[in-house]
Structures are given as C-alpha cells and as structure tokens.
Amino acid sequence: MTQTLGYAAKHSFSELRPMTIERAAPAANEVSIAILFCGVCHSDVHQAKNEWKNTLYPCMPGHEIIGRVTAVGASVTRHAVGDTVGVGCMVDSCHACPSCTEGLEQYCSSKEGFLGTYNSYQRAPSAAQHTYGGYSEAIVVREDFVLKIPAGLDLAAAAPLLCAGVTTYSPMKHWNIGAQSHVGIVGLGGLGHIAVKLARALGARVTVVTTSPDKRQAALALGATHVIVSTDAADMTANEATIDFLLSTIPQPHDPNPYLALLKRDGLYAINGCIAPLEAPLDLSKMIIDRKGVVSSLIGGIAETQEVLDFCAQHGIVCTVKVIPIDEVNDAFKAIDEGEPDFRYVIDMASLRTGEPSR
Ligand SMILES: NC(=O)c1ccc[n+]([C@@H]2O[C@H](COP(=O)([O-])OP(=O)(O)OC[C@H]3O[C@@H](n4cnc5c(N)ncnc54)[C@H](OP(=O)(O)O)[C@@H]3O)[C@@H](O)[C@H]2O)c1
Ligand SMILES: [Zn+2]
Ligand SMILES: [Zn+2]
Numbered sequence: 001m002t003q004t005l006g007y008a009a010k011h012s013f014s015e016l017r018p019m020t021i022e023r024a025a026p027a028a029n030e031v032s033i034a035i036l037f038c039g040v041c042h043s044d045v046h047q048a049k050n051e052w053k054n055t056l057y058p059c060m061p062g063h064e065i066i067g068r069v070t071a072v073g074a075s076v077t078r079h080a081v082g083d084t085v086g087v088g089c090m091v092d093s094c095h096a097c098p099s100c101t102e103g104l105e106q107y108c109s110s111k112e113g114f115l116g117t118y119n120s121y122q123r124a125p126s127a128a129q130h131t132y133g134g135y136s137e138a139i140v141v142r143e144d145f146v147l148k149i150p151a152g153l154d155l156a157a158a159a160p161l162l163c164a165g166v167t168t169y170s171p172m173k174h175w176n177i178g179a180q181s182h183v184g185i186v187g188l189g190g191l192g193h194i195a196v197k198l199a200r201a202l203g204a205r206v207t208v209v210t211t212s213p214d215k216r217q218a219a220l221a222l223g224a225t226h227v228i229v230s231t232d233a234a235d236m237t238a239n240e241a242t243i244d245f246l247l248s249t250i251p252q253p254h255d256p257n258p259y260l261a262l263l264k265r266d267g268l269y270a271i272n273g274c275i276a277p278l279e280a281p282l283d284l285s286k287m288i289i290d291r292k293g294v295v296s297s298l299i300g301g302i303a304e305t306q307e308v309l310d311f312c313a314q315h316g317i318v319c320t321v322k323v324i325p326i327d328e329v330n331d332a333f334k335a336i337d338e339g340e341p342d343f344r345y346v347i348d349m350a351s352l353r354t355g356e357p358s359r
Pocket of ligand 3: 093094095096097098099100101105107108109110
C-alpha cells in the first residue's frame, strides 16, 4: 500500500479538502500511474454534491487523467515505465457480456456494470470500500483500461479528451456525422467546446446554440459558422428546421421542445448532458410530423477513447483549458456550478505535491 494524497469531499455540503488514501501496489495486470493532469468535469461537481443521489463519501473525483507509468505488474505488455498514458471514466468491466465483448464497456450489462474510476464499489479486496479518482497523486489501473497518449498532444489540454472528448465524439460517430451533416452543439462549456472542434474535424457544418450571447466570437473561433442564442425567441424561430443533429450538453433539466423545433425532418436531439427529468414532456405532435428522434449516449468505450485520442493527434485538436493548482478546485467547482466556467479547468497535479503550480 502506498499513502497517496488527493482532494476529496466528505459530504455533499463540503468543499474538497486534502485527504490521504491508500493505493495498492499494481497486481500482475495493472500499472501504477503518477498523475500529471486531471480535468474538472461538470460530472465531478454533480457527484461531489450528490446531485445524482448515488455518491459514496468521501468522494475523490477525477476521470480525465493524464500521467506517467511508474510501475507495471508482472504480466503487463501494453505499457512500460515512463510511458505517457490516460485514464477516463472506467477502470474495469465484466469483459464477458455482449457490450464488453463488442468494446462498449460503458454499457456493460453485468449486475455491477462497469467499474467507475471513482464512486464505484470495489470488486476485489482493497484498502478502500470504493474507487477514488484522479484528483490525486497516483492511481493503479488494469492495463487494458489505460490509454496511450499520442506524442505531440499538449498533456494538460489533452486530459479532457478522456471524458469530454469521447462523450461527444462517440454519439457523432454512432449517428454518422460527416460532411453531409449540419450539427448543432447546445451549451458551449467543457463538452460543448470540444464537440465543436470534433464535429468540424469530422467534416460537419457546425452551429452553436448558447444561452450566452457573449460566447459568439469564441464559438466562431472554435470552428462554428453560425450561432443561435437560445434565450432569444426570435433567433430560435428564425432557425427552425435547419439542423440535422443537435448534441445537447445542457447540465440541468430544461424544456427540450424549443430545441426540437430547430431540427429538420429526421433530425435527432441527442441529450447527453442532463440525466434528471426534463422540465417539460416531449411534444410528440411535433416529433411525429417530421419523424424526429430523441436519443442519448454514455461516454465511450475504451477502443473509442483511444480512437478519439488518435483522431485528435491526427487533426491537431486539443481542448481549450485553464490550468489551475489544486487549491483552486473549489473555485472552479463554483464557477462550473454557476454556469460561468472557462471551457475546461485542468488541475496541474504537481501543485498537489509542491503546493505550487508548476507553470
Ligand atoms: N453523457 C455522458 O456520458 C456525459 C459525460 C460527461 C458529462 N456529462 C454531463 O454533461 C453535462 C455538461 O458537462 P460539461 O462538463 O460540459 O459542463 P459545463 O462545462 O458546465 O458546460 C455546460 C454548458 O451548458 C450551458 N448551460 C448551463 N446551464 C444551462 C441551463 N440551465 N440551460 C441551458 N444551457 C445551460 C452553458 O453553455 P452556454 O453558456 O453556451 O449556454 C454551459 O457552459 C453535465 O451535466 C455532465 O454531468 C455527460
Ligand atoms: Zn466527465
Ligand atoms: Zn460487461
């Protein structure tokens, strides 16, 4: 066991504070990783505050992890000491169900489902009752759930690809987004901003649908060619029936019907941000007329996470991030919670070891 420092919330009403946990030595098929950077996902905020009513405390979040391999178990073949690697939202699954067999571990249909990087009950005997995530110095993970970080990617800016990147790439690949598509990205935050870059790289025309008129220039700079301000009813009406695929990253309950009106015939509204009940029922009378659909998807599988990392390296894409020392994580949580974040905060984990940011 190694004493490992991290930041965790003790209760739903607590700020994150330093906490020491124990990480086991790597088993034969595991690697130990010294964490360099960890992105701050809105899911970390939901989870730390128990907004999904399933939080296991103490809660040490973090599932956008980039680090260096420091030790490998005896049978590890995919990674070596010194490699730059990533860990996303999952650290294990059953490996046997139809979804796992197809490389869709996020839909693991075993009784326990996939093992989350944090907030999942441990399956094997361990010092901890549940998993602790990447707001920590180090983590130990099965080698087949560890991603290779392609050379050339800025490491801090690549970290959010492990969740925000694959979560937006996966539905766009599944629903065949390409040069023929007009994609609308709803909500220009952590997921939304990288979704714009990925949709452009897939060849799509991209419109951003935002509550924030002041994000117009940023949206255009990211690669959108059009911006709709969702709080402006006239703007929404003027853009009805123009979009093929709307990817919503709105983190809160909302009325989906104004967004559905933006879709062309056969268009899809992919609700990937909000998992709480919507504020209004779907207006089926409008959906039936133009054969519209509402869909959703969860993160991405391990193979697809590697695919998006390689795709980003190939296309020169990384996230737009603000690197922070870990003692600013509570301020970052507050900004995210209040809907005023920079696109993505990424914690420089060197600050945990030294008390100072490394750059
Ligand atoms: N499906 C999955 O597997 C998956 C994976 C990761 C995260 N998530 C979820 O996705 C959501 C977004 O995560 P994120 O990290 O991108 O969050 P974020 O950085 O806070 O961005 C969300 C954006 O949505 C817009 N927004 C916020 N509140 C809104 C409201 N009440 N009505 C309309 N728009 C609103 C804002 O953009 P504008 O200012 O442009 O309007 C905000 O920047 C979270 O709920 C997270 O838990 C889902
Ligand atoms: Zn996430
Ligand atoms: Zn499975």
